[in-house]
Amino acid sequence: MTIKVLIVDDDPFVCTSLTTILEGQPDIAVCAQGTSGPEAVSLFTRHKPDILLMDIQMPAGDGLSAAETLLATYPAARIVFLTTFSDDEYIVRALRLGAKGYLIKQEVANIAPALRLVMCGQSVLGGEVTAKMEGLVHPGEAHRTPGVLPASLSAREKTIMELVAEGRDNREISQEIFISEGTVRNHISAMLQKLGLKNRTQLAVYYYRGN
Amino acid sequence: MTIKVLIVDDDPFVCTSLTTILEGQPDIAVCAQGTSGPEAVSLFTRHKPDILLMDIQMPAGDGLSAAETLLATYPAARIVFLTTFSDDEYIVRALRLGAKGYLIKQEVANIAPALRLVMCGQSVLGGEVTAKMEGLVHPGEAHRTPGVLPASLSAREKTIMELVAEGRDNREISQEIFISEGTVRNHISAMLQKLGLKNRTQLAVYYYRGN
DNA sequence: GTGCACCCATGACAAATGTCACAACTTGCC
C-alpha cells in the first residue's frame, strides 16, 4: 500500500525537491502541495493524506496553528513537522500537540524511512532533535536514529537480493545457491513484504538506490 | 564510470537535497559542497570534479564571476548553472561565458539526466529556459528532453524503459502513457531483443548501470 | 526446557510477464 503524503512549505523549491525525493520511493506518493497553514487545513480535508509533512514557520499562517486545527477535527491525523533548525520550544509544542515527527531539512535522506516508521505507528525525531531532547526526557529507547532500515534483511535474503539485482531469474538463483526454486520465491516474497515493494524489479532498483 | 559533481549553493537545504537526489543515482557521486563563488573556485581546484553544479546568485561571491575565473584556468571545465528563475540576462551571460548548462531548480527531476548529457559533450537548458530562448537563437534541436541511452532504442521505448526502471508493472505503464498493456509488452519485448537481455529486471539494471 | 528467528521445502493457485503472428496507421524519405 502506498503512503499518501501532503507536503506544505512556503518555499516552492523545498516542495518540488521533497516531491521528487519522495516520488522516487515506490511506496510513497505525494497527493498535493501547499504553501501555508490554512492551505494545509483545506488540502488535508480534501485529500485525507496518510501523512502531512509540513514546515513550521510560514509567512501566511504557521504550521503549529494548522496542526492544532487539524488535530481537533482529525485526532488520528499523522503530522510530521519539517523545519530548518531544531528550536527547542517548537519541538516541545509540536509534540505536545500530537505531532508524529519532527525532522530537520538538512537530513533529507532520512525523510522517506521516517515516514515509513510513522505509518507503522511510531514517532520519529531527527538526529539533531534527538540530541537536543536528551536530558529533558528520561532516556526512553522509543526513538532510534532514523536512517537505519526499519526492517532488516537476513543474510540469506541479502544474498538473493544481490542476485535479483543482477537480473537473474528464480531458477538461476536456486541453482547458484543450491536451494529450491520455491524457496527463492519465498525469500523474495518475504523481502518485498518487509520493504514495502511490489516486485523483483523494484527490489533490484532498491538494491542500487538504497530505498 | 561515475560522474564526479561539485555542488555550490548558499542554501544548505538546496545542497543537501541535491546531494541526496544525485547520490541516489548509481552513476553520480557528489565529491564536495560549497556555499560561495570563491569556495567554488578553491573546491574545484582541489577536487577537479567532472561537473560543477552552481547557483548563480549567492551573497558571498556570485557564480558568474567564479565561472569566469575557473574557465580562464580550466577552459574544459564543465559548469552547469542552477537557478531559481530563468533570468534572460543571466542566461545569455552564462552561455557566452562557456557554461554547459542552465537549469532551474523547480525542475529538479531533470538534473541527473541533464548531467549525463553534459558528460557526453552536450549542453542542456532547462525547459523554461529553452522556452525563453526561442526566437533568440535559431531553432536547433540539440536540446531534446533529457534521457540517456546509447543503443538504438526509439523514443517510445526509452520512455517505457524509464518506467520499467522505476519498478512499474505493465498495467501501470499502460495507464501512465495511455496505450494498451499489450503494446507495453511488445515494446519491452523489442527492447529485450535489441539489448540482448532476458527480462524487465535486467532492463532496469541496464538503465542504471548501462549494462 | 520453551520460545524465537532463520532457513529450507512443497504444492497449489492467481497474476504478471514475455513471445509470436498479424494488422493498421502515421511519418518521413527517396
Place this chain on the structure above:
DNA sequence: GGCAAGTTGTGACATTTGTCATGGGTGCAC
C-alpha cells in the same frame, strides 16, 4: 507513389513470478 520505421493494437500461448498455507530443521537466548 513506394518504402522503411515507428507506434499502436489484438489474441493466444508458455513461462515466470508472487502469494499462501503448511511443515520440518537448525541454532540461540531466556
